[in-house]
Amino acid sequence: MKLDKKEILKALETISVSGEGQNMIESGVVKNVNIFGDEIEVDLTLATPAMHIKKRAEVDVMKAIHEHVYEKAKVKVNVKVDAPQKKAPEIKGKPIPGIKNIVAVASGKGGVGKSTVTANLAVTLSKMGFKVGLLDADIYGPSATIMFDVERERPLSVTVDGKSKMKPVENYGVKILSIGFFTKPSQAVIWRGPMAAKALNQMIFDADWGELDFLLIDLPPGTGDIHLSIMQSLPITGSVIVSTPQNVALADAKKGVAMFQQESINVPVLGIIENMAYFTPAELPENKYYIFGEKGARNLAEDIEIPFLGELPLVQSIREAGDIGRPAALQNDTPIANAMEEITKNVVQETVRRNENIPPTEAIKITTMAGCSAVKK
16 A cells, blocks of 8 residues: 555644644644655654653554554654753842842852952942942851941941831941841850841841942852852842962862852852962062962963952051951052952953843943943843
């Protein structure tokens, strides 16, 4: 018996794939039909990988051809699955009205100067004309109150739209909130994850931050529960990693980058800052001693293909400035202030570049070094 392709296609119009509203021909499931004597080969492409649906489709095709075309035909069904890739759910939080860019500052391990860098980054942004806030999310080791000389200050309660909110403490043009405002200097914070997360959420959403171009978040060292809570609570614009040049710190910095780049988190890494890059004694300002190694963070940035934002030397004045509560970047025309300004410009530049890919309703365009403006399209 000579088999007719038109009859086979007509037979396949009588069946449909489970879950599809149209028959196999209309839905485009049947991609090809080949006839070799009394042999019929049918190619199907399904949108689901479910085994029971594949088997059902094979059986239905054979049955339709045997009933409507030729009962003794040898039917071979080739099934290909072309299922759309499911994107892993991203951990995203709700935005805070009035805050344009939220930048998380992290480090793989403690002691690399993350909080010092965050404080100096905040005051440099303020010097450039940006409206800046700093959230000290290092629950177990808060230091922003000391570095900004506001240990004795307390956030005031203000009423906004009929709701009572905290007003951040302000110094050097930076609005600050820290768990340090609510604990005694000698008091240890011994909290489990959920309690720490609740305290953070209160400082984030129960605060009257007002209009901010940048909210910097000083994260605890490492990768853990607090980091996850922050990223669940807020849509982070990008992250900055702080490290020292030695291998031990770099190994953990690499893990910090990997955390932000996980598919479910997907927070852009704006770049890496190398702190304590070299030691320069005050009496020999031209000399550089690479105590912790040379260009470790710069080389790491190249290896993992993230921007290198700059380096800060290990000098006594940075430590002294932090201890007295006046960040070193507030000085004018000093090596530290100049280095910090260059790093800050790079952070702003990377933020601009990152924001170019955000939908128009959320995009923020930094038009000058003196402010931000919404993109209008």
